Amino acid sequence: MAQLTTQALRALLIEVAGEDDGLDPSADITDLTFEELGYDSLALMELSARIGREYGVEIDDDRLADLTTPRSLLDLVNGSPAEAP
């Protein structure tokens, strides 16, 4: 399965939950919190459903609630083959 890049993650986020109009398109969002980026728990559920379909990585809801930044999500998706079905 393909690696999820920061760029692809950001594109997915914009697709499923939009993006704050004030955010610089070139800004590095990897270590900002989802809250700072304006994404709530529903936005993350949307994102998790898309990642499940496109990257084959199922993230359970409890685990999802612990993910606070794009980096923590990228680490989970790319770094833990055990999470894959």
Added chain:
Amino acid sequence: MSRAVVTGIGVIAPNGVGVEDHWAATLSGETGIRTLTGFDVDRYSARLAGQVVDFVAEERVPRRLLPQTDRMTRFALHAMLSAFEDARVDPADVDEYEGGVTLSNSCGGFEFSHRELNKLWGQGPEFVSAYLSFAWFYACNTGQVSIMQGLRGPSAALVAEQAGGLDAIGYARRTLRRGAKLVVTGGVESAFDPWGWTAHLSTGRVSRAADPARAYLPFDAEAGGYVPGEGGAILIVERPEQARERGAPRRYGEIAGYAATFDPRPGSGRPPALRRAAELALADAGLAAADVDAVFADAAASPDLDRAEVEAITGLFGPFAVPVSAPKSLVGRLYAGGAPLDVVAALLAIRDGVLPAVPGGTRVPREYGIDLVVGEPRHVPVRRALVLARGRGGFNSAMVVTAVDH
């Protein structure tokens, strides 16, 4: 006596987006009724609608909110932002618990729901947007406005089909009475995907006419039903002293009286309750029928309902005693958005001293006994207007709108 003044207006209408564009179009008789686009409407029994064609959500709706909003909510946010601009209020300056949101809605988010339910049945539950959980909901517009502007005071969503818009504004007035300083009110609607269109047609009262100029003719001898429309209006209402203190640049008028009634059960033999709603609204405003300069009619455009409305009007005012305006004839019936748009028309009629006309060629049976404004707008001073609204299922609402210093 509690008072509420309208200090800001935002309009999305089939014949114009924005208060002044819509009003200019209405006075020049420009119709927003046309063949419905967006899907193949040829297979349906009715094809004409009051569709908003020049709306660009991205102009005003934050990108962040696009994936989670139905068209109706984008209308609401757009009109709400316009209303705040018009009122020259920065919502950030409103104490969060002193600002409320009371909007009406009667259809919910059809387009969004239809798309997501297609995914459910076509692809599977994991493809359905989590935002469907609220995007379809009647209270969604109220909620999204409240969240976006940080208004956490008394708020509500009112549902009473085409009458609900007046109920929302009446409730806003009550909210001011209870201590709020500013309330966002009114309502907008949109349900023009195939599923929503089918729901509209299920009433059996939608016009099947092919000619947009003859499709929706309230009080005409050949009235053959209404044309569904989308859009509506959002108002900012404030307590008069609050508007004065902050130096509000505009006070369009006052919401002076309001009442709602419910029709008796069909077959009971008792009369419909529209007239009673109008009487109660006038009493609430402390006015007599003779004080009213104009009536903005519900304008159902089915002979039985038209007759019931003219009976209410002539029963209250006497025959040919008050000019009756039906600007809906140019945009269709907008469900929860219809009555707020009529309240806007009443406020602008007060401002400009002119009543919008129904299209020329409308022939009102003499025995109706109403003085309908037909063909050309009528220039006449308006200081007090009565707005009537009926909702399918027995809802009646009436509102008295007056000049600020009437």
